[in-house]
Amino acid sequence: HPLEDDDLLREILLRLPPQPPYLLRASLVAKRWRHIATDPKFLRRFRVHHRKPPLLGDFSYEDGRLSFRSTLDLPYRIPPDHFPLQLQHHGREPWTLVDCRHGRVLLINSEMRQVIVWDPLTGDRSLLSPPPAFDDMHTAAVLCAAGEQGHAHGACHSSPFKVVVVDSCEHGDETVVFVSVYASETGVWSDLLSTTLASMGIAVGNRSTLVGKTLRWLLLMSNNILEFDMDRQTLAVIKRPPGVRSDDSAWIIQADDGGVGFSALSCPHCQ
Incomplete structure (x- = not known):
């Protein structure tokens, strides 16, 4: 047979x-x-x-509680309480869900100066404290650090990971944006990388987009994008394309051809 x-x-x-x-x-x-x-x-x-693993669902964090919504059809739909995560905060500021990539969820608490990396499927969690310079973390990103040939991201539970934290501060009429990278393989944070913008009142958007080996964030209240090249370890600011909004209703996406694209919500349409 x-x-x-x-x-x-x-x-x-x-x-x-x-x-x-x-x-x-x-x-x-x-x-x-x-x-x-x-x-x-x-x-x-x-x-x-x-190559690309199936989407099981998505997470949201509201009213101090992390919620899961399954995208699978019945009878394979995953119950909302299947991935429990208990979070404690001792101050007034709650945890913020800032990223979910390569099978891991990332939350930050600026007041407590802590970062949680959580694997929902295995239950493993890592509690990290960023370098002292990060008094008010704007956002962060998590990604798998596996570099072996043929590795397919998505089932990265046993693979090392990296966390990139982002912050900024104002000096005179300029804004300095800086990042640091944590590597789980070494348990060490990298030296700070920084870049300067000739304007004030700029904030880094929560959502990061990974295209190739480069992370990108929209810089709110400006017409700029923050780029961090993971391979070259360089931080740069580039201009947004004309017509892309400067508020949090727009976000960077990966285009169908593997390049960088943009999506904007303008009720009742998304373009």
């Missing part, structure tokens, strides 16, 4: 849809199927084959 050939069975299972229920149900057919479907080498091939 063809399915008695392990190599052929691997190729068949490899082509199942990437949503978790399909591979799970296949693993229940027989012990041999389960052995293949749970084999780490096969799972790496499965992730590389599909």
Whole structure:
């Protein structure tokens, strides 16, 4: 029988849809199927084959509570309380959910000067304290630091990660924006990188966008974008394209061709 050939069975299972229920149900057919479907080498091939993992849902943080909303259809929809995270804050300022990327969630609390990196699937969490210069963290970003060839982002639970924190301060009529990078492999924060803008009253938007190896943030109340090149370790400010709004209703996106694009909400339309 063809399915008695392990190599052929691997190729068949490899082509199942990437949503978790399909591979799970296949693993229940027989012990041999389960052995293949749970084999780490096969799972790496499965992730590389599909490249982009399926979206399970999204998180929001409101009224001091982190909420999860599943995007899967019934009967595979994940209950809202499936990913619990208890957060404590001792001051008036609540935690802020600032990023979710490569399977990890990132929250910051500027008053407590703390950063939480949380993996919802494994429950692992890391509590970090940024360098002393970050008195009032504007925002931060998290990303997988795995660099091996063929790594498919999304199932990065055992991979190292990096956290980029962003802050700014005013000197005279200028604004200095600076960043520092935490590497989980070393447990060390990098030296500060900074850049100066010849204007005041500028804030860094919460949402970061990763395109290639570069993180980008909109600079609110200005016509600029903050760019941080992770490979070159350079921080720069560039002009927004004409017509892109300078408030928080616009955000940077990755375009279909892999380049940088923009999306703006202008009720009742998104363009």
